[in-house]
Amino acid sequence: MTVDLVLSNLSKSYGAALAVDDVSLEVRKGEWLSLLGPSGCGKTTTLRMIAGFIEPSMGLIEIKGRNVTQIPPYRRNTGMVFQNFALFPHMTVDENIAYGLRIRKEQPAVIRRKVEEALSLVRLEGYGGRYPTRELSGGQQQRVALARALVIEPDILLLDEPLSSLDAKLREELCVEMSELQRRLGITTIYVTHDQEEALSMSTRIAVMSQGRLIQIGTPAEIYERPATRFVADFIGKINIVKARLLDAVTAAIVAEGGVTSLTLGSQTEVSVGTEIELGIRPELIEIVRGEEQGLIYGTVRHVAFYGGEIRYRVAINSETTLEVSEHNRRQIPLQEGDRAGLKVDGANCLVLK
Numbered sequence: 001m002t003v004d005l006v007l008s009n010l011s012k013s014y015g016a017a018l019a020v021d022d023v024s025l026e027v028r029k030g031e032w033l034s035l036l037g038p039s040g041c042g043k044t045t046t047l048r049m050i051a052g053f054i055e056p057s058m059g060l061i062e063i064k065g066r067n068v069t070q071i072p073p074y075r076r077n078t079g080m081v082f083q084n085f086a087l088f089p090h091m092t093v094d095e096n097i098a099y100g101l102r103i104r105k106e107q108p109a110v111i112r113r114k115v116e117e118a119l120s121l122v123r124l125e126g127y128g129g130r131y132p133t134r135e136l137s138g139g140q141q142q143r144v145a146l147a148r149a150l151v152i153e154p155d156i157l158l159l160d161e162p163l164s165s166l167d168a169k170l171r172e173e174l175c176v177e178m179s180e181l182q183r184r185l186g187i188t189t190i191y192v193t194h195d196q197e198e199a200l201s202m203s204t205r206i207a208v209m210s211q212g213r214l215i216q217i218g219t220p221a222e223i224y225e226r227p228a229t230r231f232v233a234d235f236i237g238k239i240n241i242v243k244a245r246l247l248d249a250v251t252a253a254i255v256a257e258g259g260v261t262s263l264t265l266g267s268q269t270e271v272s273v274g275t276e277i278e279l280g281i282r283p284e285l286i287e288i289v290r291g292e293e294q295g296l297i298y299g300t301v302r303h304v305a306f307y308g309g310e311i312r313y314r315v316a317i318n319s320e321t322t323l324e325v326s327e328h329n330r331r332q333i334p335l336q337e338g339d340r341a342g343l344k345v346d347g348a349n350c351l352v353l354k
């Protein structure tokens, strides 16, 4: 497996503050790695260090086996798309895309051919003569920025929240387009986002960051299904956090309206018996049972929201815990506010949060 990017103990401090704190990771050829985390967690700083715009305080950056830590941005062969696209307003689309090739002193005929190819990649044939900021929509500008980054055939494509200024529907379309293009070209891509849905749907792997540190790295399914910490569980997707008491190594008890329900967990916990623990339960893994059944958790429906394909309920199971439950809309009769709800939870699907 070829590794295209290695970060070793990468740190960046501003005075006493650590923006990036000892981050090490490897990105394989053709991967789409998303750096995901809340605002201020250090993802942009990490990306900019990879691009060469910010000098690390400590650590090493290797691209295709070459130590580039001290090498200026234009000699790293990375292509970058910025949040606000950063297109040159006084240049046409063609000139914007050709810019990197001109700096590399390519022949005019080669430039013309590569610009045409890049325009066709992002489906903007015929737009080369327009001025980007005045004569193109936001989505088209984003495509020009992508073409400008790709035309130099970079070793690594760096994307800094390139969709954040666009509206929701367009973002979704461009997400699909960008990931199709990325897979077709097989280009190694680092994508900065704070949008967990984008990260989950587009990435080969996700690196979750918090307060400058890398907390977990894994495939979207690994991160979602086996989050390493409470922070990751809570940040990626919706999750209910419920207090429970450990009855033995694999049994947890939850106090709800109808009394105590015990759940058999998927694996042994390391904490001692009798301890209060927190369980994480995803809303889609709670089933609403209509009618009586053994082992249900009972509560009262406090809120019902209709989303077309699914119905989301908020069910209070005790004075301090309200669970969010999502149910596919299969035309079953929805519960109403005030109804008693029986919830079926498979203990094997509960995460014991750390």
Ligand code: ATP
Pocket: 014, 017, 018, 019, 020, 037, 038, 039, 040, 041, 042, 043, 044, 045, 046, 194
């Ligand atoms: P966002 O999603 O809001 O862009 P981010 O995860 O990309 O956030 P960074 O921009 O990398 O976060 O910033 C990480 C931390 O470093 C923040 O606390 C930020 O305030 C701080 N920081 C960034 N640049 C500087 C700077 N030039 N001087 C001082 N502090 C900085």
